[in-house]
Amino acid sequence: MVMKKMFTAALIASVTAVTVYAEELKGRGASFPAPLYKVWTSEYYKATGVKVNYTPTGSGDGVKSITKRMVDFAGSDTPLKQKELKKEKLHMFPTVVGSVVLAYNLDGIKDGELKLSRKAIAGIFNGTITHWDDQAIAEHNAELQLPHEPITVAVRADKSGTTFNFTYFLNQIDEKIKVSKKPTWKANKVIAGKSNSGVSANIQQIKNSIGYIEYSYKMTLGLSAAQVENKEGQFITPTLESFQDAAKYATWTPDNDFYAVIGDPAGVTSYPIVAATFLLLPEEKQATNKNVTKFMEWAFTQGDAPAVELGYVPLPKETKDQIRAYWEAKGIR
Amino acid sequence: MGGKLFRNFSFLSATLSFFILIGIFAVLFTYAQEALHEFGIDFLYSDSWEVDEDDEGGLFGGWIPIVGTLLSTLIAMAIAIPLAMGIAIFLTEIAHETLVKPVSIAIELLAAIPSIIYGMWGLFYFAPIVQSTVGGDGVGLLTAGIVLAIMIIPFMAAITRDAMNTVPPVLKESAYAMGATTYEVVKDVVMPYAKGGIIGSIILALGRALGETMAVAFLIGSVMKIPDRITDPTTSIPVLLANNFAEAQDLEISAMYYLALILFVVSFALISLAKFYFFGRKSV
Numbered sequence: 001m002v003m004k005k006m007f008t009a010a011l012i013a014s015v016t017a018v019t020v021y022a023e024e025l026k027g028r029g030a031s032f033p034a035p036l037y038k039v040w041t042s043e044y045y046k047a048t049g050v051k052v053n054y055t056p057t058g059s060g061d062g063v064k065s066i067t068k069r070m071v072d073f074a075g076s077d078t079p080l081k082q083k084e085l086k087k088e089k090l091h092m093f094p095t096v097v098g099s100v101v102l103a104y105n106l107d108g109i110k111d112g113e114l115k116l117s118r119k120a121i122a123g124i125f126n127g128t129i130t131h132w133d134d135q136a137i138a139e140h141n142a143e144l145q146l147p148h149e150p151i152t153v154a155v156r157a158d159k160s161g162t163t164f165n166f167t168y169f170l171n172q173i174d175e176k177i178k179v180s181k182k183p184t185w186k187a188n189k190v191i192a193g194k195s196n197s198g199v200s201a202n203i204q205q206i207k208n209s210i211g212y213i214e215y216s217y218k219m220t221l222g223l224s225a226a227q228v229e230n231k232e233g234q235f236i237t238p239t240l241e242s243f244q245d246a247a248k249y250a251t252w253t254p255d256n257d258f259y260a261v262i263g264d265p266a267g268v269t270s271y272p273i274v275a276a277t278f279l280l281l282p283e284e285k286q287a288t289n290k291n292v293t294k295f296m297e298w299a300f301t302q303g304d305a306p307a308v309e310l311g312y313v314p315l316p317k318e319t320k321d322q323i324r325a326y327w328e329a330k331g332i333r
Numbered sequence: 334m335g336g337k338l339f340r341n342f343s344f345l346s347a348t349l350s351f352f353i354l355i356g357i358f359a360v361l362f363t364y365a366q367e368a369l370h371e372f373g374i375d376f377l378y379s380d381s382w383e384v385d386e387d388d389e390g391g392l393f394g395g396w397i398p399i400v401g402t403l404l405s406t407l408i409a410m411a412i413a414i415p416l417a418m419g420i421a422i423f424l425t426e427i428a429h430e431t432l433v434k435p436v437s438i439a440i441e442l443l444a445a446i447p448s449i450i451y452g453m454w455g456l457f458y459f460a461p462i463v464q465s466t467v468g469g470d471g472v473g474l475l476t477a478g479i480v481l482a483i484m485i486i487p488f489m490a491a492i493t494r495d496a497m498n499t500v501p502p503v504l505k506e507s508a509y510a511m512g513a514t515t516y517e518v519v520k521d522v523v524m525p526y527a528k529g530g531i532i533g534s535i536i537l538a539l540g541r542a543l544g545e546t547m548a549v550a551f552l553i554g555s556v557m558k559i560p561d562r563i564t565d566p567t568t569s570i571p572v573l574l575a576n577n578f579a580e581a582q583d584l585e586i587s588a589m590y591y592l593a594l595i596l597f598v599v600s601f602a603l604i605s606l607a608k609f610y611f612f613g614r615k616s617v
Contacts (some may be wrong), residue, residue, distance in 0.1 A: 058580050061580055
């Protein structure tokens with residue numbers, strides 16, 4: 001009798017567990033916005049009781065799993081072209097803007113002291129500049145003691161949206177550097193690490209190294225990052241203000257599902273290496289799409305503060321309104 | 334009834350492992366077909382690993398990861414073999430009884446440390462030491478090899494010690510009675526007697542070093558380049574697989590299955606050799 005009661009209780013418990021589970025939204029993909037999505041999902045759960053699960057596996061994996069309809073939504077740092085969206089029957093819109101910084105490990109040179117011109121950055125990453133005291137670096141850093149040591153370049157070992165956005169910037173300066181999620185680096189001394197944390201660890205460990213990482217990793221690990229010369233010839237320190245200034249120049253339009261790579265924008269005060277990250281939704285899943293946009297609507301209205309705290313730039317209000325109109329037009333709001 | 338059930342169950346469990354083995358081989362072989370067909374045997378000595386712009390095709394070759402795997406394993410073995418032998422001889426022939434137990438336990442505990450911990454320790458603590466003493470970037474072939482050695486020493490030492498413990502005391506005592514020194518006893522009695530087990534332990538450790546992923550991924554630098562110097566970064570088969578598998582598509586995936594197949598066959602051959610030839614030949 002007791003057994004029977006317990007069994008019934010267990011049955012009820014499992015059934016309720018299943019219903020709760022049905023409300024869960026599953027997503028995977030880009031690791032670039034993952035720290036922010038983690039905060040958004042847990043705050044959203046506290047506010048509404050709806051569970052959103054996001055697994056940071058990388059942009060490529062995100063696109064793969066949404067194409068195979070394994071998840072409800074996917075994150076990608078590389079926007080998909082319209083042709084591809086049509087073919088795979090997907091909706092796409094941006095969620096937040098982030099930035100890539102050049103972090104270095106140089107004895108005696110503090111955070112923000114090193115100034116890197118566009119020529120110097122391209123030279124370091126295409127292998128024409130091999131030593132720290134090279135003229136191209138030294139000419140803008142007269143007050144610094146640059147060592148005559150070879151430069152170790154820290155890059156990603158895995159395919160990455162961060163790399164895609166960084167090579168997009170490099171490509172603006174030197175078109176021989178191809179825009180790619182995993183290019184073949186021509187620099188002399190290269191060390192590769194897996195994910196942002198792997199690259200950060202390599203920079204921390206290796207003297208006279210420089211590498212590209214997402215801004216929030218620089219912040220949490222306290223790494224030194226360089227001022228970068230923008231399109232207008234100004235050296236810009238990576239700060240939230242300079243990212244915000246850069247984000248203003250992004251030209252989004254719902255006509256092409258917001259396809260835009262926003263790196264290297266105009267503007268005297270813009271930090272040049274910025275990037276947007278995108279969400280992909282399957283066209284035919286109207287009901288779950290509405291739940292995802294509900295979550296994003298919440299993030300757009302309540303989620304700006306945690307975004308800023310983590311070093312991301314919330315989308316401008318006009319862009320958010322455009323995205324809302326886009327949801328309306330697609331019938332997924 | 335119970336007996337029959339039990340018999341069937343244990344029979345099933347035993348055959349299951351056999352089928353899993355065959356299954357894994359079949360999967361590797363099937364998925365590698367595309368790359369096998371595309372590159373054939375040239376895959377083994379082509380040093381390119383480039384994906385096409387559209388992510389669909391590319392030119393892939395296994396030369397660099399194969400060389401990287403062999404070199405890092407070679408360095409590990411060169412360091413680990415003498416040290417592991419020293420430990421085993423010390424434990425069986427030289428150490429006082431009160432020391433044998435704590436040292437044995439310490440070695441067995443070392444063997445139980447997960448490899449990711451070796452990787453983290455290696456990157457944050459050991460790599461800077463290598464950089465300041467030998468030069469280079471800290472991360473590279475040499476660091477990976479040394480940490481691999483530290484990982485396989487306990488494994489090798491434990492099996493070698495067990496093999497040496499099987500030497501009948503009568504043999505050793507008669508040698509001592511003839512006036513042989515400890516060195517001579519180890520060289521002429523213990524080593525020859527336990528030879529099969531010792532070589533077997535070396536081969537098993539070799540198999541482990543070949544397939545080690547996490548620790549090496551932290552330390553080898555993951556760069557697609559044949560190293561010019563011993564401190565240069567390079568890559569190995571398991572590291573390349575771990576770094577690229579999640580994001581790869583089509584032909585690149587197939588090329589990785591090809592690499593996995595190579596690693597599988599080599600490890601399998603080595604372990605069979607150890608099992609059937611060295612452990613099987615003598616009753617160790």
